[in-house]
Amino acid sequence: MKIITVASLKGGVGKTTIAANLALALSMKGKTLAVDLDPQSSLTDYFLREAKTSDIESANAWHFLSERKQASECVFPGLFIDCLPSSPRLHTVGFEMVSDPAAILRVKSELASLPHEWVLIDTPPSLSYEFRAGLYAADLIVVPIAFDRWILQGLDLLKTEVAKVEKATGKRPRIMAVPSMATDRDTESLREILSKESVAILSRTAIKKAAAIKKSLTLGARLKETSESAAQFSELAAEVAK
Numbered sequence: 001m002k003i004i005t006v007a008s009l010k011g012g013v014g015k016t017t018i019a020a021n022l023a024l025a026l027s028m029k030g031k032t033l034a035v036d037l038d039p040q041s042s043l044t045d046y047f048l049r050e051a052k053t054s055d056i057e058s059a060n061a062w063h064f065l066s067e068r069k070q071a072s073e074c075v076f077p078g079l080f081i082d083c084l085p086s087s088p089r090l091h092t093v094g095f096e097m098v099s100d101p102a103a104i105l106r107v108k109s110e111l112a113s114l115p116h117e118w119v120l121i122d123t124p125p126s127l128s129y130e131f132r133a134g135l136y137a138a139d140l141i142v143v144p145i146a147f148d149r150w151i152l153q154g155l156d157l158l159k160t161e162v163a164k165v166e167k168a169t170g171k172r173p174r175i176m177a178v179p180s181m182a183t184d185r186d187t188e189s190l191r192e193i194l195s196k197e198s199v200a201i202l203s204r205t206a207i208k209k210a211a212a213i214k215k216s217l218t219l220g221a222r223l224k225e226t227s228e229s230a231a232q233f234s235e236l237a238a239e240v241a242k
Helices: 015-026 042-047 053-058 061-065 088-097 101-112 129-137 151-169 184-194 211-219 228-240
Strands: 002-006 032-036 082-084 118-122 140-145 174-179
Touching: 002 015, 002 101, 002 129, 015 032, 015 042, 015 118, 015 140, 015 211, 015 228, 032 042, 042 082, 061 088, 061 101, 061 129, 088 101, 088 129, 101 129, 118 129, 129 151, 140 151, 151 174, 151 184, 174 184, 174 228
Parallel strands: 002 118, 002 140, 032 082, 032 118, 140 174
Antiparallel strands: none
């Protein structure tokens, strides 16, 4: 099993869009689970659009992270991939678990016990308990980045959090920055900037801005397999699978 966490402390960079489509691309390589740790629940809405709200409310990431239920009890089988859904109550889980600092270390072992080859975690754009839980569980952290003045500041904050993971676990997840909603010029500028830093490796694949990507997330539909956007996510999946 490989656990991939999609994380960004900056909103508006296509984080959940990348999480959803990367999960779908990975599902072509093996049994895949999407884990939604973002209280906004966008990934949940994408994969469990037809599920009853009452069912989701009875078994979700809040139950999992607060150790009310095991991860296996919160997994919903999906049409394309399985999903462990989110809940607005995730905002409260950090306050509940403050008395048990070791609990966050158990997230990875719980997920690793599931019968999936790939686990893709979406996290909130904030330094919250659920964000950190995604980092502690990760083998690889995928960071969508846009070309703006705050690139390095956001990556430095993430690097600090990853150092805490390494100190607690003895293992350091890799960080892969992915140009998101980028033009060719943006991508080249990002390569030049990150080539001078040791914060993250930059993916060979860039996810270009396209109306089809935004529409697919809104409608809960897959990208057309023959589309340029679908090809980009397939290439990204091949990179993260290594």
